Amino acid sequence: MAMMECPECGKEVSDKAAACPNCGAPIAAPPPKAARPGREPDGVSRSTRSGGAWEAIGFLLIVAGMLIGMAGNGGLGWALGLSGFVVFLVGRFK
Numbered sequence: 001m002a003m004m005e006c007p008e009c010g011k012e013v014s015d016k017a018a019a020c021p022n023c024g025a026p027i028a029a030p031p032p033k034a035a036r037p038g039r040e041p042d043g044v045s046r047s048t049r050s051g052g053a054w055e056a057i058g059f060l061l062i063v064a065g066m067l068i069g070m071a072g073n074g075g076l077g078w079a080l081g082l083s084g085f086v087v088f089l090v091g092r093f094k
């Protein structure tokens with residue numbers, strides 16, 4: 001367990017203690033980020049916001065390519081599906 005300095009008397013106290021055992025001052029230790037419940041990491045919401053349109057377009061292109069491929073035009077279907085995959089990846093890393 002980590003020790004920290006009491007803001008009031010300067011004595012070393014455990015950061016798990018609610019108050020300094022020496023002078024009784026409350027120990028305001030910032031809670032660790034991982035322990036904060038109900039919050040998604042910032043990276044998740046950011047990646048879904050920007051680039052989301054690209055992912056949707058890429059996905060549509062892949063589906064269209066698959067449909068065209070199944071309809072008999074395999075070459076065009078492949079080209080559409082591949083470009084859709086590239087657009088999807090671009091959206092992923094945007």
Ligand SMILES: [Zn+2]
Binds near residue numbers: 010021023
């Ligand atoms: Zn103290």
